[in-house]
Amino acid sequence: MSGASTAAGYDCRVAFADTLIALARADDRIVAVCNDSVGSSNLGGFREEFPERLINVGIAEQNMVGVAAGLANAGFIPFVSAASPFLTGRAMEQIKADIVYSGANVKLCGQSPGVSYGELGPTHHSIEDLAWMRALDNLPIVVPADPEQTRAAVLWAAAFDGPVFMRIGRHRVRSVSDGRDPAWTPGRAEVLLEGDDITIVAVGTMVEVALAAAEHLGRAGVHARVLNMASIHPLDRDAIIESARITGGIVTVEEAVPRGGLGGAVAELLAVEHPTRMRLLGTHAFAPTGNVDFLFEHFSLTPEGVARAAQDLMAAT
Amino acid sequence: MDRHDPPCTTTDEITDLALRIRIGSLQTIANAGLGHVGGDFSVSDILAVLYGGILRVDPSDPQWPDRDRFIMSKGHAAASLYTALALRGFLPESELATFAGPHSRLGGHPDRSKTPGVETNTGPLGHGLPVGVGMAIGARMKGATWRTYVIVGDGEMQEGSNWEAIMYAAHRGLDNLTLLVDRNRLQQGAGTEETNALDPLDAKLRAFGWDTTVLDGHDVGTLWDVLRQPVIPGTPRAIVAETVKGKGVSFMEGLAAWHHRVPTDEQVDQAIAELTGARS
Numbered sequence: 001m002s003g004a005s006t007a008a009g010y011d012c013r014v015a016f017a018d019t020l021i022a023l024a025r026a027d028d029r030i031v032a033v034c035n036d037s038v039g040s041s042n043l044g045g046f047r048e049e050f051p052e053r054l055i056n057v058g059i060a061e062q063n064m065v066g067v068a069a070g071l072a073n074a075g076f077i078p079f080v081s082a083a084s085p086f087l088t089g090r091a092m093e094q095i096k097a098d099i100v101y102s103g104a105n106v107k108l109c110g111q112s113p114g115v116s117y118g119e120l121g122p123t124h125h126s127i128e129d130l131a132w133m134r135a136l137d138n139l140p141i142v143v144p145a146d147p148e149q150t151r152a153a154v155l156w157a158a159a160f161d162g163p164v165f166m167r168i169g170r171h172r173v174r175s176v177s178d179g180r181d182p183a184w185t186p187g188r189a190e191v192l193l194e195g196d197d198i199t200i201v202a203v204g205t206m207v208e209v210a211l212a213a214a215e216h217l218g219r220a221g222v223h224a225r226v227l228n229m230a231s232i233h234p235l236d237r238d239a240i241i242e243s244a245r246i247t248g249g250i251v252t253v254e255e256a257v258p259r260g261g262l263g264g265a266v267a268e269l270l271a272v273e274h275p276t277r278m279r280l281l282g283t284h285a286f287a288p289t290g291n292v293d294f295l296f297e298h299f300s301l302t303p304e305g306v307a308r309a310a311q312d313l314m315a316a317t
Numbered sequence: 318m319d320r321h322d323p324p325c326t327t328t329d330e331i332t333d334l335a336l337r338i339r340i341g342s343l344q345t346i347a348n349a350g351l352g353h354v355g356g357d358f359s360v361s362d363i364l365a366v367l368y369g370g371i372l373r374v375d376p377s378d379p380q381w382p383d384r385d386r387f388i389m390s391k392g393h394a395a396a397s398l399y400t401a402l403a404l405r406g407f408l409p410e411s412e413l414a415t416f417a418g419p420h421s422r423l424g425g426h427p428d429r430s431k432t433p434g435v436e437t438n439t440g441p442l443g444h445g446l447p448v449g450v451g452m453a454i455g456a457r458m459k460g461a462t463w464r465t466y467v468i469v470g471d472g473e474m475q476e477g478s479n480w481e482a483i484m485y486a487a488h489r490g491l492d493n494l495t496l497l498v499d500r501n502r503l504q505q506g507a508g509t510e511e512t513n514a515l516d517p518l519d520a521k522l523r524a525f526g527w528d529t530t531v532l533d534g535h536d537v538g539t540l541w542d543v544l545r546q547p548v549i550p551g552t553p554r555a556i557v558a559e560t561v562k563g564k565g566v567s568f569m570e571g572l573a574a575w576h577h578r579v580p581t582d583e584q585v586d587q588a589i590a591e592l593t594g595a596r597s
Contacts, residue, residue: 060481069437
């Protein structure tokens with residue numbers, strides 16, 4: 001885990017699994033619940049060390065989430081780890097009724113979110129999860145951008161008494177935390193780059209894309225401000241309003257449907273508090289066939305695409 | 318006998334408790350102008366056996382870690398659950414009059430954040446049993462001796478989530494879990510068998526690996542006996558309790574219309590007369 005902070009192209013799933021194992025060593029209430037997803041969730045090491053604390057219900061997501069609620073009732077701290085499309089889509093009502101409405105102390109960890117399953121197509125993409133989870137009453141939603149943030153979010157979730165949803169990315173990402181300690185604070189955005197011409201608000205895999213877009217813009221003489229909004233709920237209202245005041249236009253970027261996702265969250269806030277022209281970038285629709293890189297190009301989720309949207313917005317305001 | 322022990326020591330006392338649950342539910346529903354009296358009456362005897370004779374719980378400390386867990390998965394039978402909880406001491410009986418009113422702790426469906434003694438929020442069907450499976454696994458992992466009981470409505474057995482849970486409970490050998498099916502043969506609009514047939518329900522449960530007993534769900538003595546018998550090690554227990562919707566009231570029994578019809582004052586009086594008359 002220690003090498004994660006400097007290794008470019010590190011997998012957040014490894015940070016997730018390593019942190020969970022470290023937590024489990026220190027606290028016997030920590031258990032993992034999964035749906036045949038030991039491999040895809042990187043839980044092999046957890047199973048090896050704590051075979052009796054890995055509850056694998058098989059391919060049965062509704063039961064998986066219900067079982068987690070029951071384990072929480074019995075005093076455990078379950079981390080449900082499953083591919084995000086099936087965790088959120090298949091078990092939505094269990095998440096609503098058994099976990100969030102019941103206030104069960106369960107951590108819902110959506111693995112491989114967004115379009116990370118690439119060619120497997122829209123059935124396996126999880127682009128709706130942020131909108132669905134945001135609709136639930138006061139559910140903390142965390143989208144770590146790198147391994148350090150993943151680690152910080154998992155540690156926080158274990159200590160927090162209540163349900164949490166977090167996305168655990170499958171893409172290899174470079175570190176954007178830059179040695180910050182803590183790498184992530186609940187409810188707080190990180191200003192990764194100061195700038196006064198335009199603001200780019202990004203989450204997860206799109207944070208490094210936003211930083212690269214800012215470099216593009218810099219070469220054109222545009223000073224972009226970049227925010228990592230890893231906490232989608234609660235939202236860092238002050239950071240967003242302040243950025244809107246400083247730069248005017250705001251571009252949001254996410255590997256998700258912006259309707260109800262990060263884009264929706266920022267737009268809802270600004271519409272009420274500080275009306276601001278925006279561009280909402282994301283995976284707007286069911287994707288065509290293609291690998292992840294192709295899909296990012298298709299949806300303009302590239303440094304060039306984000307820079308272009310920023311310049312369009314500046315030209316329009 | 319410590320304060321955690323169930324209060325009834327005889328079948329007569331449990332029968333009396335069932336009568337009080339029925340009358341309390343009826344008055345609660347009539348007062349609120351809404352509820353599901355048919356399903357409350359089919360499940361009242363089962364609730365009386367559980368709260369009167371089986372469950373080790375602590376009304377003065379609802380979160381007592383070693384309590385038996387009980388889930389009313391058919392959350393629409395909230396009025397009978399609240400009445401049973403009140404009679405067991407979890408809430409004042411007078412509070413039943415607030416059922417479904419503004420900001421009442423007693424909502425149309427059970428909510429653990431509001432009502433002491435409720436373990437998980439139910440209402441949408443097919444939710445209670447998976448949660449119960451998680452509780453039973455948790456007890457096993459802790460080496461705890463408390464048991465988990467789940468009541469489901471029979472119509473609810475059409476939900477796939479229940480069969481996911483039934484399969485997994487047997488796989489895990491959860492002999493500390495008991496499923497009670499309120500087999501009243503009626504769902505909201507029609508009979509279960511004409512809608513999506515459940516029979517042979519006992520054979521299905523046995524095929525899934527459960528120790529399954531079919532009994533008369535209004536015969537409290539037999540139900541109490543079965544629940545007190547030793548479990549088969551490594552085998553979850555299912556009881557298919559054959560019941561009658563609206564049991565005990567001539568004009569309600571077996572009629573789908575009484576799923577959620579609200580009785581008039583005259584009907585309440587007649588129902589109470591019939592219920593108490595049958596008891597005396």
